[in-house]
Amino acid sequence: MSSGTKFRVAICGAGIGGLTVAVALSRYPDIEVEIYEAADKLAEIGAGIGLFSRPWEVIKKLHLEEDLLKTTDIRPTDSPVPSFRYRRSDRPEGIEFYTLVTKGQLMTFHRPDFQNVLLRRLPPSYRIHCSKRLRSYSQRLGGPVNLLFEDGTRTSCDVLVGADGIRSAVRRSLLGEKAQWAQSENNWSEAADMTAMIEPSWSGTNAYRALINADKLKLRDPNHRVFTQPTQYLGRNGYIIAYPIAHGRMINFVAFKSQHHLEHSKYPESWVCPTDKTEFAAMFRDWEPEVQALLDCVDKPLRWAIHTVKPLNSFVSGNVAILGDAAHAMTPHQGSGAGQAIEDAYILSLLLGHPLTTRATISRALSIYDHIRRPFALKTQERSRLNGQYFTLSSPELDFDAVPEQEMLSKLKILGKVFTKNWEWAWMSSLGGSVQEALRLLESSG
Incomplete structure (x- = not known):
């Protein structure tokens, strides 16, 4: 030293x-x-990695913004922007029911x-x-x-x-x-x-991650919405998220399969391992055509058993x-x-x-x-x-089992507002208050 x-x-x-x-x-x-x-x-x-405005503040303070922006086509903004579209997709004909509007763009890399x-x-x-x-x-x-x-x-x-x-x-x-x-x-x-x-401990959820070649998806469905808009496809006990990365050359794809009753149990297999898409594709077999197009283009997925650290x-x-x-x-x-x-x-x-x-x-x-x-x-x-409960239509707050179509549509709209309220801290709050409080505590102790 x-x-x-x-x-x-x-x-x-x-x-x-x-x-x-x-x-x-x-x-x-x-x-x-x-x-x-x-x-x-x-x-x-x-x-893929996504950052909302709070951590993006740090990126700017560390002067990393310019180099990171060279790796993506997304540009930061302080204006309200649509970050994700939400569809109920566990049916032959999907329903778009909500657009998540955030202050500032979700920056994906x-x-x-x-x-x-x-x-x-x-x-x-x-x-x-x-x-x-x-x-x-x-x-x-x-x-x-x-x-x-x-x-x-x-x-x-x-x-x-x-x-x-x-x-x-x-x-x-x-x-x-x-x-x-x-x-x-x-x-x-x-x-x-x-x-x-x-x-x-295991969360009860497995994630199946893959990178989809954008050209391959264009051959399958040239007008697929994920080329222009990050989208989440929701259904009972599972959901899929997909969005473009690497200047649009690839689509980041993650399919989640949840068994919430197994939360905190011990996972019996390797946490991360290569798998065949047949392991999870059967769960999404009856989902809407947009989902089938994505699944058809998945190659060499990795299965991640999602674990968490106890508080x-x-x-x-x-x-x-x-x-x-x-x-x-x-x-x-x-x-x-x-x-x-x-x-x-x-x-x-x-x-x-x-x-x-x-x-x-x-x-x-x-x-x-x-x-x-x-x-x-x-x-x-x-x-x-x-x-995770909201996106798999498993929240005790909203029961989607055997409800009439009109009631289901009404509950989906409520669901969008519920998970937005739960999530809006990510773009509505700032790290600045934490910085000021940390420095105040340090300086008052000196």
Whole structure:
């Protein structure tokens, strides 16, 4: 560590959250950063990523907007725009019943393009270590955080940021550490709660993801609506979302199959694996022709068993913090997982980079991060869960079973208003209030 270094930050995980916090910290030259990635090379798993206006604020503040806009045909705006069209599609003739109008455009990107923009913005001094899967960490009050990797190597840092995804080793160590502290004070109930939060649980939903070649879909249906308008096709216990990415060369396709009664059960198979579309196409066999056109063009889908992290009672411990999926992995039904990781990263970087944050006051900065971000992220997690019920016509609020056509149409219109109200925080609120409150708390504690 050079004489001009304030402290050293280790980031576990080089996904969207980890790279965003690295880029955000690069604004503070007195902070050293090293990134540790479990994979043997950097490659984002997944297809599309969507950002509403809140995380887009961060993109602009980090001056990433220009590079990201080169990867998409969508242009940001502050005007009200139609973001998704909604159809009830589990019938031979679909019904369009709602248009989601948002303030500002949903910005959609090909996930590897997004990651590459972040990678190009890292300073040359930042080192990325691949094939470095964390086993555990240990820390003592006032001392460094010691990291042990699965290959037996060790290193240390002043701040550890866990951005290592839903199966986070940092979360496992953090909650294990807190459970031990609780046990040492004979607080067995709290220790048990901490231990129960370590493992993710299945949401009861599987997602079947694929990229559809746009030219292939044009041959099948040259006037398909998804070329010009992101669309969600809803039905009982499942739905499909499709929208163009990569300058319109590809269509991001995701089909969801939900068994809500199995929420929180243990998933019996591999979480992510290649599959054949026959595994899920049968569920959509009687759905409208637009859906059939999409299904006909699906090649090599991946099945993702959607897991979530139980609501945590802390994102921090001493000089360690977790963010993104490591802290609050959520269902994808509000398209906000990546956006929440970006917001986490920005608030955390502001607090760590502040002149009042020194090696001696790191834990105070992290406690403010937890105070600001955890309640909001957990509320978003629950809102996303509710959207999953709305989109699969499974909400207890609205019963769609065996209702007359006219009543069904009326309920669909109500449904659109209900999920909009549940979702409008994503484009009607701003991160600015959280930034101001975080800085106020830090400065008042100095």
